[in-house]
Amino acid sequence: MSTFKNHYTMLYKIAPFLMIIMVTWITSMAIVQLLKFRIKKKIVEAGLTDESLVKAILKDSLGYKERQQNTLKWVFLAGFGGLGLIVQEFIPYNMDESLLPYGVILIFLSVGLLFYYLLNNHLSKNNQDA
Known part of the structure; x- marks a missing residue:
């Protein structure tokens, strides 16, 4: 029973650290996707039709x-x-x-x-x- 208690205590101590890592990762991925969307939107709004330029930007x-x-x-x-x-x-x-x-x-x-x-x-x- 003490082994279970020790593992539970270890998980209890490490859980906040894991949560910080996950929240940071999810936030950074959301920001990256938002910025990619904004770039694509600006390209469409600017009316860029040069295919090679658009490919170079979005590559x-x-x-x-x-x-x-x-x-x-x-x-x-x-x-x-x-x-x-x-x-x-x-x-x-x-x-x-x-x-x-x-x-x-x-x-x-x-x-x-x-x-x-x-x-x-x-x-x-x-x-x-x-």
Whole structure:
């Protein structure tokens, strides 16, 4: 029962931090979408008909390959971060005095980034050879 209480206490302490992160992320995404909408509206109002100019203004800065690599990176980070959280549940430690949970998470995230880097290098070498 004390293990449940310790986990509940940890979640209670970390919940405000997670809420701040989520509210900040949602707010920033809403602002970005609003600004994109305003730019498109200004283009329509200005009557810009030059197709190359409109494409240059609205062009996504990342190409298909960069978006694919970015997605792969986040999949590795989320997967290994989740795996680190699972492993952390099975390691005995004193929650009030130990920094072990943070170390476990950081190590798993680092391993995830390492695997992403190695896979990205392998894929880019295969593309250059082909």
